[in-house]
Amino acid sequence: MALARLRTRRLQFGMLFLVTVLGCALALSALALRSAASGPWEQLFAETNGAHVTVEATSSDAVTDAARRPEVAAGTAVTARHLAAVEVDGRALGIELVRAPQRERMSVDRPAVRDGRWLARDDEAVLEMTMADTLGVRVGDRIRVGGREPVTLTVVGTASTAGRGGNYPAVKPGVAWVGGATFDGLELARDGVPIQFTIGLRLHDPDGADALAAALEADSQWPERKAWTADTDKFEATIAAEIMRVIVLGFTVLLLLAAVLLVFILLGSRVAGESRQAALLQIIGVTPRQLSLVLAVEHGIIALAGATVGTFVALAVAPLLARTAASGLGTVPPTLSPTQIAIVGGVAVVAAALAGALAAIRLGRVGLAAVARGATASRRSRLSGLAATLSLPAWFVLGVKDAFTRRGRAVLIVLSLALALLTTVVVLTAGSSINAAQVVDTAVTRDGTLATPPAELPAMPPGAVASAGVLDLFRVLQVLLSFVALANLLAAALMSARERARELGVLEATGFSSRHLLAAAATSHGLLAVPAAVIGLPLGFVMVAGITADVGGTVYPGPGQIALVVLGGVAVAGLVAALPVLAQQRRPLAHALLVE
Known part of the structure; x- marks a missing residue:
């Protein structure tokens, strides 16, 4: 019976399949991103x-x-550092050159090569990975470095470091490692700024790092000496990653909530649409337990197929999302373990089976006599009565009735729209704040060259902002959530049009024009966008305030942008609601009565 129902109810089961695919793909992608955003600096520090x-x-x-x-x-070899100029895409930028010691002497704070290889000759350079990604420099490219007598170097690799200089452009300037002969030949100290020498120290007791750093700086014999601990490097390198973790967690919860709302919309539609068949099945001898098994098997099969497809989607999408936000996630690639895949798939199958059993329980409570009396029919809303009293157009009265008659479904639609509006506000605010935070040295003209003192050059090019990866991930997740919310609206509209096929046919036969029916359908969902805006917009501002509490400089969208967001939500909701009605009108009333 379950297999037969799967073949005859392709629309409903197809939507349940898509929901399961989305839910599993989102859950697994979130787990993969969380693995990449959880402790990337600690993993790099150990590596x-x-x-x-x-x-x-x-x-x-x-x-x-x-x-x-x-x-x-233990300690590194003494390393020389100095600010220099580098030419990228015809524009000179400030960069910190590091005189790389021999590889065998780099037992502490040894940069991890990500692409290409380490230095082998004097005409080569290795760039810090996030800087290379931000500037679009690849292995094999040639860059010009220096001052009055610049040298051309070939980028032979990119590397990551847990020390100073990682996570460009959140940490500026970028870092490049060059050979000793190249560094010495540039004579960087001739600009009057002395070369800085650094050394990294590993301690017998890492807990004594703060005390040692304080003692080194307090030593009067070397007043110019500075010291800092790994915690300082970690804070600078993981600001974006911590924000990313909050974003991933928050949006994952919202995405899964939207998927749950869609499941409830479909579940409620099945209870409303299959009451008659369930009652007939019980009359011919199907027990409530058997009915529960049938629906549980149906949903379990769909969930198993959806979880399988969702796993492959997650394996393809998670690396793309991580690469989009590489500047915030650091260098650790996202991973998915077989255990995580099994748990998410198992939860999906069990949850779907329970949902089917719950639907069967609710269907079993409705007897055939109750169905015949119309016990499952919708109730008239008070708002529609008020609209009729005010002598408003008939299509508007009908739209108000359709919007609030099935209150449970109306609540689910409102919550779905509220989630979409919430994330839209977050993305708009993030975009405005990040654009306002772009740091461009206006004192330097586009005529700056390698001969310009490095201290006067910008540390990053225009348009390269520290939170670019954060904003990109915001946008990707917002698109995903909007897609799920749109699926919620479409599912509710499809189920409503299917349940009301006879009513729509009767209305059209008694004088309602197609235009009036479409207007009523658009009004029903458009009205629900109003309470959704009342709920979603304030929650969006609260979410932004929580994310940016420690950042500052938040630029909220203006009244005009908010008005456009609300109007856009109303328009999209109305359009989605009208589409199934338009398709339903192509079927004659006799077809609706035959289905009934």
């Missing part, structure tokens, strides 16, 4: 054997002295 304390001074003796402390277990 590169990062430094617990980093020491910087203008004297190599000052940093060498720090390495002699008894707390120190």
Whole structure:
């Protein structure tokens, strides 16, 4: 019986299948993104054997002295750093060049090569990965670095570091490693700014990092010496990742909630549409337990197929989402374990089977006599009575009645629209805030060249903002959530048109024109957009305030933008509601009566 019903109810089951695909794909993608956004710096710190304390001074003796402390277990070779100029796409930018020591001497804070290879010759350079991605530089490209006598270097690789310089452009300037001969040949210190020497230290007791850093800076013998701990590097490198985790968690909850709303819309439609058949089945001997098994098997089969397809969708989508937000997620690729896939698929199948059993329980409570009396018919709403009293157009009265008659479905539609409006406000606010936060040095003209002192060059090009990855992920997730909300509206409209096929045919036969019926359908969902805006817009502002509480500089959308969002929601809701009615009108009244 379950297999036979799957063949005869393709529309309903097709929508349940799509819901399951969306739900599993979203859940698995969220888990994959969470794995990429959870602890990327810690994983990179372990991979590169990062430094617990980093020491910087203008004297190599000052940093060498720090390495002699008894707390120190190991250290890097003394590394020279200096601000330089690099030419990218014809525009000069500031960059920090690092005189890379020999690879075998980099046991601590050893950059992890991501693409290409490490330095082998003097005419080569390795760029920090997030900087290379932001600037569009690839392995094999050539860049010009220097001042009065610039040199052309070939980018042979990109690398990640848990130390200073990771997560460009959130942390500026970017970092490039060059060979010793190249660094020395540029004579960077001739601009009057001394070369900075750094050393990374691993401690016997990492918990003593703060105390050692404070002691090194308090040493009067080296007053110019600075020291900071790995926690400082972590804070700078993971600001965007922490924001990303909040975004992923919040949007994942909203997406799954939207999918749950769609399941309830379809479940309620099945209860309303199959009451007669369920009552007849019970009369011919089908027990409530058997009916529950039938619907549970139906939903379980659909969920199993949907979970399988959703897994493949997640495996394809999650890396794309992570790459879109690479500047915020760091360098750890998203992964999905077989356990996670099995758990999400199992939950989907069990939840679908329970939903089917719940539908059977509700159907079993409705007897044939109650169905014949119209016990499942909709109730007249008070608002439609008020609209009729005010002598408003008949199509408007009908739209009001359709909007609020089935109150449970109306609540689900309102919540779906509210979620879509909420995320729209979040994306608009994020876009306005990020665009306002773009940092461009207006004192430097486009005529800046490699001969311009590096300190006067911008640290990043116009349009490259620290939160670009965050905004991109906002937009992608908002599109996904809008798609699910649109599916909710379409499902509700399809189920409503199917349940009211006879009513629509009778209305048209008694004088209602097609235009009036379409206007009534559009009014029914359009009216529901009003309470959705009342709920969704304030929640959107609250969500933005929570995400940006520690960031500041939030630019909220103006009244004009909010009005356009609300009008857009009303228009889309009305259009979606009118489409199934337009399709239903092509069928004669006799067809509706035959189905009934």
